[in-house]
Amino acid sequence: MKSHHHWTAAARLGLRGAALMLLTLSVLPAADGLSNSDRQAGIAQLERTRQGVIAATKGLSEAQWKFKAGPERWSVAETLEHIALSEDFFLDMISKKIMQAPAGKPDRDFQATDKLVLQQIADRSHKAQAPGPLSPTGRWSPQETLDHFLKTRARTEDFLKSTGGLRDHVADSPLGQPLDAYQWLLFSSAHSERHTAQMLEVKADPGFPAK
Structure with missing residues (x-):
């Protein structure tokens, strides 16, 4: 199913493209470690966006879960399923592939790239289509989907x-520059925030059921 969820122009390669890029990594000089303040900031980001998903999906009726603003649009339930599937994808990719990847350049501007990830991935000003494996199929009930997401986010x-x-x-990443494992974790957090905004847009549609 196609969706009208958005990606930045730089991110149009999609998550599948990001995974394929891992096959062409080259060896680079070593990088510095993660600071405690950055670690705490990342945890706060993950917590904030987790709460956003919970709040956006709280107390919905079956009709509200299933409502679509158009035939090619995703419902809240479908958007949540995409969030849950993507959370699995990111954690698996980061833990099994990124952590085995080469080192980055020691003079990388960590803070600037951290901000770029959070801003660009959450930006919904461009359209794209989700990779097939991350597209919703109704494999779980809404509550099962939420539970699945929360377990993976934990x-x-x-x-x-x-x-x-x-x-x-x-x-390498869809943003056109290499991301370290921490930045890929920020990517995952910003991705859930992006689609939380999409769920809120569905709920704000004039046709959204009152109950």
């Missing part, structure tokens, strides 16, 4: 809290 947070070397490995 694992994502635990990974950020307990894993060392998150600045020490980089992989």
Whole structure:
């Protein structure tokens, strides 16, 4: 199913393209470690966007879960399923592939790239289509989908809290520059925020059921 959720122009390669790029990594000089303040900021981002998903989906009726603003639009339930599937994708990619990738350049501007990820991925000003494996199919009920997302997000947070070397490995990204593992975690957080905004747009549609 096609969707009208958005990506920046730089991100149009999609998540599948990001994964494929991992196959062409080249060895680069070592990078610095993750600061405690950055780790705490990342945890706060994941917590904030987790709460955003919960708030956007709280107390919905079956009709509200299933409402679509158009035949090619996603419902709240479908958007949530995409968020949950993507959360799985990101954590698997980061933990199994990014953490095995080469080091980044030691003079990388960490803070500027961190901000770029959070701003660009949350930006919904451009359209694109989700990769097939991350497209919703109604495989779970809405509550099952939310539970699935929350369990994976808890694992994502635990990974950020307990894993060392998150600045020490980089992989090419849809943003046109390499991202380290920490920045890919920010990418995952911003991605859920992006689609939380999409769910809120569905709820704000004039045709959205009152109950």
